Amino acid sequence: MSNKTQILAEEGKQELFIIREFDGPRELVFRAFSEPDLLLQWMGPKEMETTIHKLNNQSHGSWRFSHKDTSGMLHTFNGVIHEVCDPERIIRTFEYEGMPFRGHVSLEFLNFENLEGERSKISIQVIYKSVEDRDGHIQSGMESGVVDSHERLDVLLKSM
């Protein structure tokens, strides 16, 4: 069975959905989304080097990390974590610090559910300050970064 990342963005709405199935129960996938040493093994595009500056992975916690691209440029992101409900749900904010103006923050709802046969599905809803912010995020090439990350996560899950 092949697992494929779907990104659903209805025209004119200030939200999108990222859906992906994984071979492995949600407990493992949740750990891979939560523990720094695991996150470093899959988060981000293949060709970039990731650094976790902070990950206080709990309700009312916060996070900050960077990807360094092949030209050496740092892309840094940060947010707060509204809720961690292990192994079901994470709700957190997201901001790319490289935006020309600050304040373009989105809110992510990550849901982890089990499927039959030791498989699981994650559904991430992202809500944005505006339709333009959402469309800008899509046009920034987020899809290839997300697809890359999920394929690396497939490999990690096999080894866990």
Add this chain to the structure above:
Amino acid sequence: MSNKTQILAEEGKQELFIIREFDGPRELVFRAFSEPDLLLQWMGPKEMETTIHKLNNQSHGSWRFSHKDTSGMLHTFNGVIHEVCDPERIIRTFEYEGMPFRGHVSLEFLNFENLEGERSKISIQVIYKSVEDRDGHIQSGMESGVVDSHERLDVLLKSM
């Protein structure tokens, strides 16, 4: 000049805007939104008693407070604070803990700007997980709570 709270909610969108002018510079209004001893003097409907359980008013901070209604019932809210940019902007999440299901979190963007004549305007954009969440929040009677709060804030600003 009379100051009136406006709540703008376009049909079918998962956001709303709360707009209000105040007699007083944004620096004062920002303080009233930030300092617990000031917040306690205006936040919430007139007939309720407010308790601040936590207010770590900084970027990557968090908050939690309750309103006790006239029947003694507690209504508790919490969230994380993505960014505090004094005296311009606060970005924070908001959740009513009394919802039958958890996870119905919204994201608020508060902007403070100065107007002529020592006056100021606050614009709060709230984005919701769904149109239903937004409409449910409006139908819960939030408007009268917001209007009450702003009228109490008018009184506080006069004394500051």
